[in-house]
Amino acid sequence: MDEKTTKSLRQELKLHSRALGIPEGSAKIFIDETIKSVDQSLNGKAIITSTDFTRLVIKTLKKYNKDFAYVYQNRDTII
Amino acid sequence: MSIIISVIILILSMLISFFMQLTPGTFALFYHYALGKTTAKKADDRSLSFILGVEIFTVVIWLLIYSLVLLFFYHFPHSTNIFFCVASAIFLIEALLAFFFYYRKGKSTALFIPRRVASSILSHIKKLKNRSDCIILGAFIGFFELIFTLPLYIISASIFVNFNFLPHVAIIIIYIILSILPLFLIRSAFRFGHNLADIQRFRAKIKLPVRLVFLISFILLSLATIYLGVFYHG
Numbered sequence: 001m002d003e004k005t006t007k008s009l010r011q012e013l014k015l016h017s018r019a020l021g022i023p024e025g026s027a028k029i030f031i032d033e034t035i036k037s038v039d040q041s042l043n044g045k046a047i048i049t050s051t052d053f054t055r056l057v058i059k060t061l062k063k064y065n066k067d068f069a070y071v072y073q074n075r076d077t078i079i
Numbered sequence: 080m081s082i083i084i085s086v087i088i089l090i091l092s093m094l095i096s097f098f099m100q101l102t103p104g105t106f107a108l109f110y111h112y113a114l115g116k117t118t119a120k121k122a123d124d125r126s127l128s129f130i131l132g133v134e135i136f137t138v139v140i141w142l143l144i145y146s147l148v149l150l151f152f153y154h155f156p157h158s159t160n161i162f163f164c165v166a167s168a169i170f171l172i173e174a175l176l177a178f179f180f181y182y183r184k185g186k187s188t189a190l191f192i193p194r195r196v197a198s199s200i201l202s203h204i205k206k207l208k209n210r211s212d213c214i215i216l217g218a219f220i221g222f223f224e225l226i227f228t229l230p231l232y233i234i235s236a237s238i239f240v241n242f243n244f245l246p247h248v249a250i251i252i253i254y255i256i257l258s259i260l261p262l263f264l265i266r267s268a269f270r271f272g273h274n275l276a277d278i279q280r281f282r283a284k285i286k287l288p289v290r291l292v293f294l295i296s297f298i299l300l301s302l303a304t305i306y307l308g309v310f311y312h313g
Contacts (some may be wrong), residue, residue, distance in 0.1 A: 014115075016115060019115035020275070020276065021114075021141065029300055030101070062275035067274060067276035067277075068276075070276045071111070071276050074187060077183075077185075078108050078282075079101060079104040
């Protein structure tokens with residue numbers, strides 16, 4: 001995962017975690033772990049679609065906080 | 080009998096307006112992003128600005144429609160029956176549109192608005208910086224739902240024009256309060272510790288009931304207006 005993608009993902013996840021009221025320390029762990037896990041899953045893959053990328057993020061977030069994963073999953077389809 | 084029918088039309092119009100989902104959905108998203116970017120107090124302040132914007136839009140559109148309907152019946156005083164018959168046909172179409180196309184297919188609560196418009200609204204929400212931005216967003220969001228709400232405003236205004244004895248101001252105030260009531264409910268939900276995920280799960284759960292309310296209410300509206308179209312003697 002390139003630096004730009006990592007930065008924007010981190011920013012977005014941070015915003016959602018604050019809005020959901022997840023304590024800062026826990027949120028940092030969730031976000032770091034998610035980015036690490038997504039990065040590992042993408043390793044070695046030449047092509048990845050945005051849908052696959054989102055799915056990976058959701059899958060990892062679900063392990064830590066269901067609301068967090070749900071909001072991230074539905075962020076574009078609320079209206 | 081016409082009086083009872085006209086009151087039923089007003090109640091059904093209010094009911095449909097209350098269940099409209101675009102403004103509450105946008106408001107929930109707006110509050111969520113405001114909480115993510117600022118403090119809870121600021122998010123709360125901004126939410127009031129958003130609600131003010133919605134109110135301004137509703138009042139302006141009401142006054143505009145009322146004036147236009149007044150002018151229409153002034154210039155075409157004998158067209159009341161045809162007017163109600165046309166309205167009835169429109170409501171029948173709206174019933175089908177609302178039931179089949181108000182929500183997009185799938186588990187999400189994505190609405191009928193074009194996806195480009197939805198993502199544009201989302202990017203606006205993400206960039207909101209001050210109260211005036213929030214007022215403008217609140218005022219403009221109702222515009223996208225006019226395909227469903229405009230006929231309701233027109234029929235209610237025409238009821239006012241043709242049945243002068245109804246307490247106009249009181250009914251308009253109830254109408255406006257009902258259109259912003261869902262926003263206050265969402266605001267309270269956030270203040271009492273619920274988050275966007277809870278609200279969104281609830282919105283997803285009531286998808287079918289909302290579609291049924293629209294279908295039944297629009298069909299009843301269609302029947303009520305056709306009754307006025309046939310039997311009304313102004």
